[in-house]
């Protein structure tokens with residue numbers, strides 16, 4: 487049975503910071519942020535967006551009534567969740583109007599959460615072929631003002647519908663994975679911002695990639711020539727390129743050229759949004775699907791997922807006939823075109839805005855946020871979510 491990604495949508499908030507402006511404000515050569523790190527714009531979440539609303543907004547656009555009837559598994563992967571107990575998936579389930587007969591939960595393992603969700607969804611659909619699963623990666627990446635990670639922050643979500651006979655991509659049989667208990671990046675429950683050992687995290691990302699790439703080759707006998715493209719988890723867009731370069735010698739000149747050219751296309755959305763942790767790999771996949779117009783059905787795409795702490799996984803999927811008819815490219819183009827730039831001073835203000843944590847009630851101005859689903863405030867320790875389309 488073919489199981490895979492039937493639909494894919496993304497959402498990013500309506501505000502962004504230009505990385506050239508951030509570089510100037512931080513007294514850094516803009517070349518470092520734009521070329522050295524590979525980021526052009528950083529998505530900024532207003533106080534009316536959190537990981538629940540980002541997730542719900544990403545899912546809202548792609549689901550029709552038939553999907554809603556068939557979805558009985560909803561998984562949100564996130565590492566910037568809003569509650570230690572209740573899952574983001576349960577809020578999302580209501581906000582987008584799914585039926586009650588469903589399993590809903592949240593998964594955490596740094597940027598790996600959505601990949602874990604996808605693997606679980608694959609098993610679920612294999613057991614229940616007439617059902618569909620909704621898997622969403624949703625995150626707001628925060629390192630803090632004036633930190634070396636600041637340029638890699640971002641906000642957004644990617645929602646994927648997993649089903650049999652998928653219209654976009656079918657998962658192949660094998661997976662290769664590795665785990666090691668390391669401290670490259672983490673965020674203790676008392677901190678809003680992540681802690682990171684930057685250089686070590688880069689080394690580990692590449693080392694895990696090399697391990698799972700070798701393992702996958704052994705399992706499948708596939709080599710570089712068999713891939714049209716390889717998509718990477720993109721904490722910043724230079725990172726995947728550094729990993730890709732470590733294996734390029736295994737291929738012929740044509741393979742190197744093809745994989746490097748497709749890598750450039752696969753970073754289109756990521757360089758304009760920033761790190762969205764769990765969703766970054768899938769945002770890169772979406773960039774490739776929507777911005778490379780001549781991909782052929784049957785083409786194989788490799789997928790490298792990395793979640794600090796750490797786990798790495800490699801798997802692959804195969805493009806399905808007429809996949810382009812089932813993308814939401816025009817919707818995403820509109821979303822990007824409607825974004826507004828904010829100055830670095832305004833970004834710093836928004837970044838430091840917080841919902842009360844002492845039980846006080848607050849009501850937010852939701853008219854300034856064009857998103858369909860927003861946080862309208864807090865009352866009795868409960869976030870008040872609104873779906874403006876209802």
Ligand code: HMG
Nearest residue numbers: 515517518521522596597634635684687688691721793794
């Ligand atoms: P840094 O110390 O600010 O930067 O940290 P750098 O000095 O290493 O320079 C970066 C690059 O810019 C270098 O290129 C410089 O040469 C270049 P490279 O050698 O790397 O190819 N450069 C310039 N290029 C052009 N013009 C110039 C110029 N100046 C310098 N004028 C770092 C960078 C990424 C470490 C930092 O931003 C950071 O800590 N980021 C957060 C951590 C991170 O993203 N780690 C990635 C791997 S871990 C991961 O992916 C998991 C994660 O997503 C979390 C999760 O799983 O939940 C983070």
